[in-house]
Amino acid sequence: MAVATKPKVTPKIYKPEFPIDWCPGCGDFGIVNAIHQALARLNIPRHQVAVVGGIGCSGKAQYHVSTYGVHTLHGRPVPYATGIRLANPHLHVIVVSGDGDSMAIGAGHFVNAGRRNVNFTYLMFNNEVYGLTKGQAGPTLPLGLQTKSLPEPNMNAAVNPLMLALASGYTWIGRGYSYNIRHLVNLIVQAIEHPGSAFLDILQPCPTYNDLHTKEWFAGEDIGHGRLYDLQEEGYDPVIPQDADEDTVRAKLLRFIEKAQEWGDRIPIGVFLVNKNIDMYEERINRRVGNYFETPPAVRPLADENGITLTDLSPIFDEYLMT
Amino acid sequence: MVKQSDELSWRVGGPQGSGVDTAAGIFQRACAIAGLHVFGRREYYSNIKGRHSYYDVRVAHYPLTSHREQVDLLVTFEPESLARHALAVVPGGAIVYNVRDADVPLEKITFLDARVRADLTAYLAEHELPATTAGVLEDARRRGVQVYPVPYNEITQQLAERLGVPKAIADRTLNTIAVSISAAMLDFPAEYVVRGMAHVFKGRQKIIDLNTEAIHLAYQYVHEHFDTEPFAFRLDAEKEHPPRLLLNGNQAVGLGKLAGGLTFQTYYPISPATDESVFLEAHSTFPLRNGQQGSVVIVQTEDELSAIAMASGAALTGARSATATSGPGFSLxxxxxxxxxxxxxxxxxxxxxxxxxxxxxxxxxxxxxxLFAIRAGHGDAPRIVLASGDLEEAFYDAAQAFNYAERYQMPVIHLVDKALASTTQTLEPFDLRRVHIERGLIAPPLSSPNGTGPYPRFEPSETGISSRVLVGTPGRIHWFTGAEHTELGRVTEDPVVRERMMEKRMRKLETAAREIPPEEKVRVYGDEHATFTIVSWGSTKGAILEALRRLAKKGVRARFVQVRLLWPFPADELRPYLEDADPLVVTELSYSAHIDALLRETTGIGADYYVLKYSGRPFAGEVLYTVFQRIHAGDAERRIVLHNPWE
Structure with a gap:
């Protein structure tokens, strides 16, 4: 493996020297630390990574990773990330997006990214509220709950991100917790290594605006045991092997659905799905154009030494030449 | 080439899905293969099957730049086209129609718009004729138009018998037969029709054989049954001629993008832009002159927001990246x-x-x-806007747009329109040696990537332009953000940095205005020293050029100032022409004459006359000619809105 020959790097090199303006105790800190550690473990050169964020507290995460960082528009990190990755498939692209960014304003992009299966890692910072605008209900906040800055209980039901990811076609689906960093690093490493769209739902307290699903709530202080448990420790196998038959696929999906419904006193985290049965979009492009990985859009030569275009249109002209 | 005139205006109409485009495709190719110049114009409804569409094909021995509203030869095979277009046929011209459509009440024609039916009924009543196709045909006869009924059904029956194919199969050649009838009436050699048809049905030999037989039967029918002597038009092939391309506007833009080094294009389906992306997808691999294979990645996105965002993401990495859309998509x-x-x-x-x-x-x-393209968005946001006047410009501009974008590091909006998109034209093959690639300032990679700090990609400079970093470049990491930012691309709300960065971005427009040569901004046609001055931009060019030629023949001195760069607006280049214009005539396909607002805003000089049209149909050269003549004679109101109820 090429990775073994590279000099070892520490998470520190991915940490820029700028102050961070998240609230003290914010779950985002844990996620950003996990990103640093995952990149270090994979030993990916900084310039080969693009972290692409949306708008909101989550969207600031790319400022705290010392790689190329792209702070886009509310709900739109996915199309930007897709463009970056498809133009240069030698880059590692990581989307950092909140639950509002992903499941509300950007839901259309979220769904359609699943249909494509471009190779990127999607980290959804799920705190159930719109923090930066002072705590309105996010699309993952359950119906009827009232977090502290809501004047009335939530009128909308919650979307289940795992189910939406499954229905959309994400080929790697997992869930982590921002304060279980070791576990989270493992998940992010697997998500980055997965050749396709990997969606990681990261449960994350918002200490300022979400007074219901707090660090203490996840720790289960009210019920005497932690609410989160690791699927893999219970023997859940998320893998749909390549060329799996229909029955295997169906059985896997039913098990996934069952697990994705669990909430309340027992909440599963870990890897829910690894679907090896679907190729990534980049492979489909390559089958169409032949030399995609050798000369992807970002690096294809355009001009000769005199600056004249290299494009030869004569075969196309022949098609339209009236002879 | 013809007895009466040196050119021909030919029209075919029919319900969408019935082969109108195929018919026009055959006729245009036949004419182009015969060495004639072709200008085609397509009008159609937003509909898949059933609604009326028609195609004007104008041919001549010299290059054409506009369609005509009058028709010399109208080809129909169902009643709606007969009803809609018979009035456009000139005396001495001819109408070909299906014999069974000789007497159809207008009220039985399903998709004839109520307004058309009412106006046509009133017209016929005025001439004491019934509201039927019989009335329409009688009106044509009275005006000196020859009318030729064709028993299409008998001809396809004969075809079926001769080839031993089912009648339903033979019926599919209806459009080919209609074209061939008209070609035979013009004494146009059948050989070209066969070749034009074979070009349309590329390689599908069974279909080609069937249609070849149909062409011969149609010619035979005309020779045996029609007296074409009173029909005044004939069409000859050109003896010596270079082979020309036959392209539409979507294809010209697509080819220009490929020439300009496009490697990544996104789109969401929308009329009339989609055909460009589909064309590109069908031609996504092609040779490069260095022996490598060229390719372009085409992505159909979930909406237009995704299309531009994805194209922007690709552009960050160094790809020459574009998207194509129309108004509603651009709004998104x-x-x-x-x-x-x-x-x-x-x-x-x-x-x-x-x-x-x-x-x-x-x-x-x-x-x-x-104005929307120039102003779209909140805040002061620089962009370059350019507009093409014809298919040749569309090709070279599509390539040049990337140079502007990369030199000045901002979005470039290339304005074309539905009229250009669906114009088909014979063109000399484009010269790719004229296509230069200029990539602007790009920071080179560094050798020790991990040890270096972030790169000041957005550092202000005298020109406003700073070195672009292609995402993935070793040693140059930095951030991008839609928020106001420092030179490293990190968010700032500092008032001084804000001012500096705003000035940096906006200064690039001044740099562009200074550097882009005048001939890329403004072009002047006709008599440069004339004071009769027509100012316009975009697809109106062709019709204005034809009007200018006609004016010149009448001894009227006039010039046409075509604005090609719309933003930054070339006020300095335009001012000399505006100052001595007498009169200044603004010509635009809009209600409110957008370009006049820009002229007034940037030079303080506005139009004396407005020639406008907003029916959704393009100007015709012959019509603009008569309007300009009226203005020249001092016999026109200030605001002239052109109408044609039969388009």
């Missing part, structure tokens, strides 16, 4: 257009204008997106 893109301005992203947006606002008229033309 505005959010990300601002992001591209803010992050100095060289992304190209081809905007095919169509009738607005809202859904408007998806398949009809308009120029009323000009």
């Amino acid at each position: 893109m505005v959010e990300a257009l601002g992001w591209a301005s803010m992050n100095e992203v060289p992304v190209v947006i081809t905007l095919y204008m169509r009738g607005g606002p809202s859904t408007g008229m998806p398949t009809r033309t308009d120029q009323a997106d000009l």
Whole structure:
């Protein structure tokens, strides 16, 4: 493996020297630390990574990773990330997006990214509220709950991100917790290594605006045991092997659905799905154009030494030449 | 070539899905193969099957730049086209129609718009004729138009018998037969029709054989049954001629993008832009002159916001990246257009204008997106806007748009419209040696990537331009953000940095205005020293050029100032022409004459006359000629809106 020959790097090199303006105790800190550690473990050169964020507290995460960082528009990190990755498939692209960014304003992009299966890692910072605008209900906040800055209980039901990811076609689906960093690093490493769209739902307290699903709530202080448990420790196998038959696929999906419904006193985290049965979009492009990985859009030569275009249109002209 | 005139205006009409495009395709190719110059114009509804569409094909021994509203030869095979277009046929011209359509009441024609039916009924009543196709045909006869009934059904029956194929199969050649009848009436050699048809049905030998037989039967029918002596038009082939391309506007833009080094294009389906992306997808691999294979990645996105965002993401990595859309799609893109301005992203947006606002008229033309293209978005957001006047310009401009985008590091909006998109034209093959690639300032990679600090990609400079970093470049990491940012691309709300960065971005417009040569901004046609001055932009060029030629023949001195760069607006280059204009005539396909607002805003000089059209149909040269003549004679109101109820 090429990775073994590279000099070892520490998470520190991915940490820029700028102050961070998240609230003290914010779950985002844990996620950003996990990103640093995952990149270090994979030993990916900084310039080969693009972290692409949306708008909101989550969207600031790319400022705290010392790689190329792209702070886009509310709900739109996915199309930007897709463009970056498809133009240069030698880059590692990581989307950092909140639950509002992903499941509300950007839901259309979220769904359609699943249909494509471009190779990127999607980290959804799920705190159930719109923090930066002072705590309105996010699309993952359950119906009827009232977090502290809501004047009335939530009128909308919650979307289940795992189910939406499954229905959309994400080929790697997992869930982590921002304060279980070791576990989270493992998940992010697997998500980055997965050749396709990997969606990681990261449960994350918002200490300022979400007074219901707090660090203490996840720790289960009210019920005497932690609410989160690791699927893999219970023997859940998320893998749909390549060329799996229909029955295997169906059985896997039913098990996934069952697990994705669990909430309340027992909440599963870990890897829910690894679907090896679907190729990534980049492979489909390559089958169409032949030399995609050798000369992807970002690096294809355009001009000769005199600056004249290299494009030869004569075969196309022949098609339209009236002879 | 013809007895009466040196050119021919030919029209075919029919329900969509019935082969109108195929018919026009055969006729245009036949004429082009015969060495004639062709100008085609397609009008159609936003509909898949059943609604009326028609195609004008104008042919001549010299290059053409506009369609004509009058028709010399009308080819129909169902009653609606007969009803809609018979009035456009000139005396001495001819109508070909299906014998069974000789007497159809207008009220039985399902898709004839109520307004057309009412106006036509009133016209016929005025001439004491019934509201039927019989009335329409009688009116034509009285006006000196020859009418030729064709028993299509008998001909296809004969075809079926001769080839031993089912009648339903033979019936599919209806459009070929209609074209061939008209070609035979013109004494145009059948050989060209066969070749034109074979070009349309490329390689599908069974279909080609069937249609070849249909062509011969149609010619035979005309020779045996028609007296074409009173029909005044004939069409000859050109003896010596270079082979020419036959292209439409979508294809010309697509080819220009390929020439300009496009490697990544996104789109969401929308009329009339989609055909460009589909064309590109069908031609996504091609040779490069260095022996490598060239390719372009085409992505169909979930919406237009995604299309521009994805194209912008690709552009960040160094891809020459574009998207193509129309008004409603461009409205959606505005959010990300601002992001591209803010992050100095060289992304190209081809905007095919169509009738607005809202859904408007998806398949009809308009120029009323000009001010929107220039102003779209919140905040002061720099962009370059250029507009092409014809298919040749569309090709070279599509390539040049990338150079502007990369030199000035901002989005470029390339304005074309539905009229250009669906214009088909014979053209000399484009010269790719004229296509230069200029990539602007790009920071080179560094050798020790991990040890270096972030790179000041957005560092202010005298020109406003700073070195772009292609995402993935070793040693140059930095950030991008739609928020106001420092030179490293990190968020700032500091008032001084804000001013500096705003000035940096906006200064690039001044640099562009200074550097872009005058001939790329403004072109003047006709008599440069004339004072009769027509100012326009975009697809109106062809019709204005024809009007100018006709004016010149009448001894009227006039010039046409074509504005090609719309933003930054070339006020300095225009001012000399505006100052001595007498009169200044603004010509635009819009209600409110957008370009006049720009002239007034930037030079203080506005139009004396407005020639406008907003029916969704393009100007015809012959019509503009008569309007300009009236203006020249001092016999016109200030605001002239052109109408044609039969288009």
